[in-house]
Amino acid sequence: MKNFRDQLTAADIVVATKSDRWSDDDRQLLQAWQQQHLGDRQLVESAWGNIDPALLCQPALTDRAVPDAKHHHHASRPQGLAALKLEGSARWRRALNEGQGYASCGWIFDGDTVFDTIPALEWARLAPVDRVKGVLRTPDGLVNINRQGDDFFMETRTTTPPDSRIELIHYQPVNWNVLQTTLLKIRLD
Numbered sequence: 713m714k715n716f717r718d719q720l721t722a723a724d725i726v727v728a729t730k731s732d733r734w735s736d737d738d739r740q741l742l743q744a745w746q747q748q749h750l751g752d753r754q755l756v757e758s759a760w761g762n763i764d765p766a767l768l769c770q771p772a773l774t775d776r777a778v779p780d781a782k783h784h785h786h787a788s789r790p791q792g793l794a795a796l797k798l799e800g801s802a803r804w805r806r807a808l809n810e811g812q813g814y815a816s817c818g819w820i821f822d823g824d825t826v827f828d829t830i831p832a833l834e835w836a837r838l839a840p841v842d843r844v845k846g847v848l849r850t851p852d853g854l855v856n857i858n859r860q861g862d863d864f865f866m867e868t869r870t871t872t873p874p875d876s877r878i879e880l881i882h883y884q885p886v887n888w889n890v891l892q893t894t895l896l897k898i899r900l901d
Contacts, residue, residue, distance in 0.1 A: 723753065724753055724754075724770070725753060725754045725755075725756060725767050725770065726750065726753055726754070726755050726756070727756045727757075727758055727763055727767070728742055728755060728756070728757050728758065729758045729761070729763075730758070730759070731757040731758060731759045732759035732760055754770075761858075761865065765847055765854060765856040765867060765869055765871075765873070766869070766871055768847050768873050768874075768877075769871060769872075769873050769874060797820070798820060798822055798875070802822070803821065803822050803824070803825060804819060804820065804821040804822065804825065804896075805819065805820050806818070806819050806888075806892065807819075808888065810885070813883065814842075814881055814882065814883060815881070815882055815883075815884055815885040815886070816879055816880060816881040816882070817879070817880050817886075817888040817891070817892075818877065818878065818879035818880070819876075819877070819878055819879075819892070819895065820875055820876070820877050821848075821849075821875060821876040821877075821899075822875055823849070823872075823873075823874050823875050824901060825849060825875075825876055825899055825901055826849050826850060826851060826899065826900045826901055827848045827849065827850055827855075827876065827898055827899055827900065828850075828851075828898045828899075828900055829850040829851070829852065829855055829868070831898040832848055832850070832855060832857075832898050833855065833857070833866060835891075835894055835895060835898060836857045836859055836864075836866075836878070837859065837864055839859075839880055839891055840882075840886060841880045841881060841882040841886060842860065842861065842881055842882050842883060843859065843860050843861075843879075843880070843881040843882070844857055844858070844859040844878070844879070844880055844881075845857065845858050845859070845878070845879055845881075846876070846877050846878030846879060847873050847876065847877055847878075848876040848877075848878060849872055849873060849875075849876045850868070851900065852868060852870065853868060853869050853870040853871055853872055854868065854869050854871060854872060854873050855867070855868050856868075856869070857878070878895070
């Protein structure tokens with residue numbers, strides 16, 4: 713639950729999913745939360761898993777402080793996708809994270825990095841992990857990837873995102889280096 717609250721606190725855009733399944737009570741609870749916590753952020757409702765990838769191209773709002781849990785005593789630092797910011801002239805970066813029974817590995821690539829579409833989709837489809845999610849720059853724009861188990865969703869758009877990001881999530885750590893080696897080979901630049 714803490715992770716969920718932290719994500720809501722840090723988000724520039726809040727995507728309320730599965731609106732096709734909401735009851736009237738769910739809508740009232742969301743409206744109450746929105747009035748109390750949303751502030752200057754955008755709320756987007758999503759039905760049937762349809763989320764516009766162009767939302768990823770919107771400029772970021774100022775960084776929001778994520779409150780530490782009352783009993784955390786170590787210094788807080790971003791983890792997972794939140795830690796994926798390129799510094800200096802770095803072309804790409806990787807971040808590892810473990811928590812809540814899962815391990816993840818995510819990458820960010822600069823705006824000049826372009827991926828070969830078909831090999832990128834095959835890499836995401838065949839990766840030996842529970843979940844893959846990301847947005848990659850391709851020669852034709854962007855490809856949005858969301859895979860959970862055998863359920864694979866992908867969408868292409870002619871818009872180009874400011875960078876490429878992809879994250880793999882699994883119930884235990886896997887050989888991230890092997891997956892990374894393959895991912896790096898499908899860059900076109």
